[in-house]
Amino acid sequence: MKFMIIRKADKDTEAGMMPTEQLVTDMMKYNEEMIKAGVMFDGMGLQPSVKGARVKFNGGKPTITDGPFAEAKELIAGFTLIQVKSREEALEWVKRWPPIDGHGNVELELRQIYEAEDFGAEFTPEIRKQEELLRDNAAVREAGSRR
Structure with missing residues (x-):
């Protein structure tokens, strides 16, 4: 949690x-x-x-x-x-x-x-994949800005 x-x-x-x-x-x-x-x-x-x-x-x-x-x-x-x-x-x-x-x-x-599981069926596998991609991109960007 x-x-x-x-x-x-x-x-x-x-x-x-x-x-x-x-x-x-x-x-x-x-x-x-x-x-x-x-x-x-x-x-x-x-x-x-x-x-x-x-x-x-x-x-x-x-x-x-x-x-x-x-x-x-x-x-x-x-x-x-x-x-x-x-x-x-x-x-x-x-x-x-x-x-x-x-x-x-x-x-x-x-x-x-809220976590992905809290949204139920509305949080489709396609939306979940897109959300994970956005989070990964944001993490890469954040890591790059700390250099």
Whole structure:
């Protein structure tokens, strides 16, 4: 089962405040534990919403609104992607989040990720093959950009 751990934004992340050296150290240790356990497969922090945009479609036509966005509690500051055996195991990892983040007051959200099997018959073998090809191409592109 795959899950996303969503780190909700707060006034500090929305202000673009960079984490302290201690928080970076603690997050790296946490990430390293998950990688060594074979559960973490990606994770990133997000820049403040002032650098973002929202795109809303109405009648199929896009309207773009530049950030910042007023409700920080509705925004995310980062995410971690994990693969575990159960929701309970995912929650155990979430509970180990570094306690100094957000000065001890951080909100995390855990959401399960849809997998091909969840879509049933609508996810035909042809669509599955196309989806795998797209993922493979994206992985190659990502690996190339890290060089």
